[in-house]
Amino acid sequence: MESIHSNWWVPDDFLARLRKRVSPEKLAQYGMNDIRQAYYGPYLGLRLDDGSRAPQFLPYKAGFANHILFLGRSGYGKTSIMRALAEGLYDYFYLNGRKALIIVIEAKYDKPKVQKLKEFRNYIVDHFGYDYLQENYPWLESYLQDYYRKRPLLGKIGDFAFGWPNVEGMMTKVDANHNQFQRHRLKPAIYPSTRIVFRPTRDLSLIARDNGMNVQVVEGKLSYDRLEVKDLIKFMYVNTQTNYMRLLDIYWGQKRIRDPDRFLKEVIRNEYPPRPGETVEDVLKNSRDRTIANLRTLMTKLKSDRLFTSDPKEEFVRKLTPDRINVIDFSANSHLSEEEEAVIFHNLVSYVTDEFLLKWDIPVVIIADEIQNLARHALGLAAINKIYREGRSLEISLISGTQYLSGLSKDLVRGATHIGIVGRLASEKDAELLEEILDERFDNGRKPRSLEELFRIRKARRGKGKFSIDCEYTFSIEYRVPKTL
Structure with missing residues (x-):
């Protein structure tokens, strides 16, 4: 057991209490902070403001709403921390012997992820040899061979690809001796997921192949x-x-x-x-x-x-399950307009509040990337406000992210329980609104004077920012690395 003075200290009865919930074999699959989040709440990242680099956990409040809004410019890691929170919440409920319905609204796929898989494959071969790759990462070589044979049909991995381990985190060094996972005391992993596609633009088997292991892809429909x-x-x-x-x-x-x-x-x-x-x-x-x-x-x-x-059994809401992470695929895999996405989102929220929770007494977490795509439309905004309004009594939480608030309802911010800033804010108006709500000063820093300085600033700020718990206690943080790609 570590010293009481260590930043990584845990109570003496910690592991004993956990073993009552899950077996030691299951515990061995998790990193240190994965285990601790069963005790404290989902792991958020490392504190930066006090110099301790102590782990910070989200105080999940059972029986309440835990709405989170993430703000920040593109490229600084909003989607990554939202994916990491989906993983953290899945672990949190699983380790505590509870079920929860976790639903992710995915806005796009990310073609550069294939390049990350190729880089990791070459890294393994260069350092350990091809036989080591075949023995330990057969899934990687198999996918890349399929990709080379079938591109451009393959190579469109989702922003929330829970079926691929985060190979980038294994390669990314944060100092001479540690990669991202070692810094955060986590382990790469995959999670079971169901991906629901609407008017699919390519074969479902290709979408499944792109999104890794233990993923089910189904076509979503709306009942008349x-x-x-x-x-x-x-x-x-x-x-x-x-x-x-x-x-x-x-x-x-x-x-x-x-x-x-x-x-x-x-x-x-x-x-x-x-x-x-x-x-x-x-x-x-x-x-x-x-x-x-x-x-x-x-x-x-x-x-x-x-x-x-006409068959209610075929409608998309019947595909949702608390046993897997559910991904509503609004990327280019689905042929939908923004208005149609808002209608589907509205139907989803109505189903959860009016039907699902009448049969299941479990928490519901909806994670919506690029929330502005939904909030721009009346039905989408009505669904968001419904979650904010009824979330506490029904234990529904909305975790959302957007680059900017310009042109959007201020209710997006005012309804949030917690607010996270990732990297830099997109505008001074956003900073002014947050300063009013959080009573905290936000300095975007001076503008870069060259491309080199821009890339240096972006690298330094990526994955870092501020987090405000209950919009009252704000601190600087280095957000956790997701375990999936």
Whole structure:
């Protein structure tokens, strides 16, 4: 046991208490801070403000909301710390013998990750030989061989690729004797994940191959029954100043006739009753009425769009599971507009609050990268506010990240329990807003005077910043390294 004066001290009963929750074999799979976060809460990183480099843990509050907003310019590590927190929360609940529904909203994939895998492969061969690579990293050589054969179909690894260990962290030296994992006392790992893709732009097997091991890729659909009239307007670009909009309101909205064929028949039967000897099908087929034609076209589009289904068992929310990290793939793997993403996000939040938590008494964590893509749209912002408003009573937490607040609702900041700054803030206006909320001065430093100075500053600030717990206690931090790529 380490000295009580050590920065790495743990209580005398620490391991004994942990062994009651998990076996010693499971403990051996984790790094020091992975184990400690079962006791203190998810590991955030190393404190910098007091010079101690002591580990800082997020005080997770069971039964409460733990909303976190990360701010900072592109390239400084926002997505990395959000991925690391998804891992930390998964470990935290698992080591404490609890389940949680963890959902990640992924905005894009990251082609340079293939280069990182190639660099690691060459590093292993150069230092240890090809036989060592084949013996210890067969998954790496197998993927790269597939990549060379099938590119450009392969090589689009997601920002949240929980199926690849973080090979970059193993290669990145922080000093002469330590890499990133050694500095943070963690170990690289992979996590079981389910990736949900909408209107997939490539074969699901290719998406699965790109995202590593122990990953399931499924196609996500929306049930007709879950589509409100306002959703149809977004997906089908309905003109709201028309007679057929009135009929949509009555039959799809108020009467909830959510099957396209039955909807058309009910409209004809009640609004355009067939003449003697004429059937409903005859009216649908032969009528030249513009309203009927528009409704027929709308329902045909709805039936032909693979995003929608009449079978509730096929809808994307039924694919969610607390046994895996769930990735909602809004990258270019899915063919969606921003408005459609906002509708899906709104449906997700409504399902979690109105259905899932009625059956499961477990925490829910939604991690949304590039939150501005959702917050720019009314339905997306409504879903965010719903989480902020009901999160405490339902134990739903939203962890989100964005580069800037310009043009976005200030509720994004005011609703957050904790705020993290990664690297540099994007604007002085963001700094002024945070200074008002946190009562803390934020200095972006002077602007670089050359490209060399820019790269030097970016390297020095990457993965570092400030974190404010409860928006009251703010400190400098070097954020933890994620265990996955």
